Amino acid sequence: xxxxxxxxxxxxxxxxxxxxxxxxxxxxxxxRDYRALPQDAPVRLAKPTSNLFRFREPSSGPALDxxxxxxxxxxxxxxxxxxxxxxxxxxxxxxxxxxxGLMPTVVPQLRTITLGGAVTGMGIESSSFRNGLPHxxxxxxxxxxxxxxxxxxxxxxxxxDLFHGFPNSYGTLGYSLxxxxxxxxxSPYVHLRHLRFHxxxxxxxALARICEDLEHxxxxxxFVDGVAFGPGELYLTLARFTDQAPWTSDYTGxxxxxxxxxxxxxxxxxxxxxxHDYLWRWDTDWFWCSRAFGAQHPLVRPLWPRSLKRSxxxxxxxxxxxxxxxxxxxxxxxxxxxxxxxxxxxEVGVERGAEFLDFFHSEIGMAPVWMCPLRLREPRRPELxxxxxxxxxxxxxDGRLYVNFGFWGLVDMKPNQRRAxxxxxxxxxxADLGGHxxxxxxxxxxxxxxxxxxxxxxxxxxKEAYDPxxxxxxxxxxxxxxx
Numbered sequence: 076x077x078x079x080x081x082x083x084x085x086x087x088x089x090x091x092x093x094x095x096x097x098x099x100x101x102x103x104x105x106x107r108d109y110r111a112l113p114q115d116a117p118v119r120l121a122k123p124t125s126n127l128f129r130f131r132e133p134s135s136g137p138a139l140d141x142x143x144x145x146x147x148x149x150x151x152x153x154x155x156x157x158x159x160x161x162x163x164x165x166x167x168x169x170x171x172x173x174x175x176g177l178m179p180t181v182v183p184q185l186r187t188i189t190l191g192g193a194v195t196g197m198g199i200e201s202s203s204f205r206n207g208l209p210h211x212x213x214x215x216x217x218x219x220x221x222x223x224x225x226x227x228x229x230x231x232x233x234x235x236d237l238f239h240g241f242p243n244s245y246g247t248l249g250y251s252l253x254x255x256x257x258x259x260x261x262s263p264y265v266h267l268r269h270l271r272f273h274x275x276x277x278x279x280x281a282l283a284r285i286c287e288d289l290e291h292x293x294x295x296x297x298f299v300d301g302v303a304f305g306p307g308e309l310y311l312t313l314a315r316f317t318d319q320a321p322w323t324s325d326y327t328g329x330x331x332x333x334x335x336x337x338x339x340x341x342x343x344x345x346x347x348x349x350x351h352d353y354l355w356r357w358d359t360d361w362f363w364c365s366r367a368f369g370a371q372h373p374l375v376r377p378l379w380p381r382s383l384k385r386s387x388x389x390x391x392x393x394x395x396x397x398x399x400x401x402x403x404x405x406x407x408x409x410x411x412x413x414x415x416x417x418x419x420x421x422e423v424g425v426e427r428g429a430e431f432l433d434f435f436h437s438e439i440g441m442a443p444v445w446m447c448p449l450r451l452r453e454p455r456r457p458e459l460x461x462x463x464x465x466x467x468x469x470x471x472x473d474g475r476l477y478v479n480f481g482f483w484g485l486v487d488m489k490p491n492q493r494r495a496x497x498x499x500x501x502x503x504x505x506a507d508l509g510g511h512x513x514x515x516x517x518x519x520x521x522x523x524x525x526x527x528x529x530x531x532x533x534x535x536x537x538k539e540a541y542d543p544x545x546x547x548x549x550x551x552x553x554x555x556x557x558x
Contacts, residue, residue, distance in 0.1 A: 266347055
């Protein structure tokens, strides 16, 4: 077994494989099943996992079986392309590509994020400062539209409007059945360096410089992200591919990755991981959120099986809590203040990143905070007019470096605070700074505000073209009203 294939998880060592004949049969089945759904019933996908944090009551109606789209269809190692079912997890995709010395251009942090989910719901990781977002590595998408038709959308065919409008549509314009994506060469190991900073402005200046130069102190930089443990303790992690490693660390057992950042910062040669373990370094402890379940306690951790140190396991625990209200009731009976869930990712221009962090530490007070730079890879198309964007439903500016700030936890509430007080503070501050918020979790925008931020006119045109009968929910109903 090569270093790239090592690791634990529910995915098979080589990933789930299928083929074009099997895929074509699955397309025929899903079209038939979709036509059979009651016209007045909401369309739900029968998916075993989810990485959304918009919890709603389970639907009692029929769900669309999409299990036929959960495999890698084909890999072309020469052209560096992969055809993949829309419901395939990155865990299975990576398991299939690494033996070829290849990886997707962007691999989101959590194993069970699906290809279709990362495109229709956005995704990001530490290669995004050079490769953009996952949808920028897509060459074509096969999409089941609300009318029951299956169309193939590319950058320049008759469905190019759907291709560019699909990112951030969250299944309200249709469902991806197959994606053809680009792959890039990958080495078996990754070398990490952790740089300490004592202030947000200093860290943001360094981040902008490193992402522009693609190197630091004479060494290439292939991956960049960071963690803010507090206003005066921030770290940038710079990683590069390498063919050899004097050792490799293991953060799937008792050792914990995010804690290692402090330990290795500024010391000796840094740290080494297999590429497989680097890609899933955040999944084992769901960044740092596993501590909420006691999985980081020194007495509990040795007893917690490696196979259950996974983001999908923790997410199921959260879903159980949302259904039972267990922890809220426990907090109440213990006489503690009620707490507000604050589970969000936002993007702010790097030049204003320090302003956001200063606000966040002052008004919210949650730590740690994840930091991940991104820049759109695709150049602006000549036919776009003033104010138009390459990806219209998540209108980032071409050529501008952004920083994604991720924060996930609970914040104590004070008496007489408005509903979703801290979430609204974040939404308002991000808007003031000219940024955007991802829609995978709870949102609290008013309808006019929402459509202003997420390009209502462009969305309406797409909805009219591909869902003229309103068969699927619209984006506001799904992401804010949580229907």
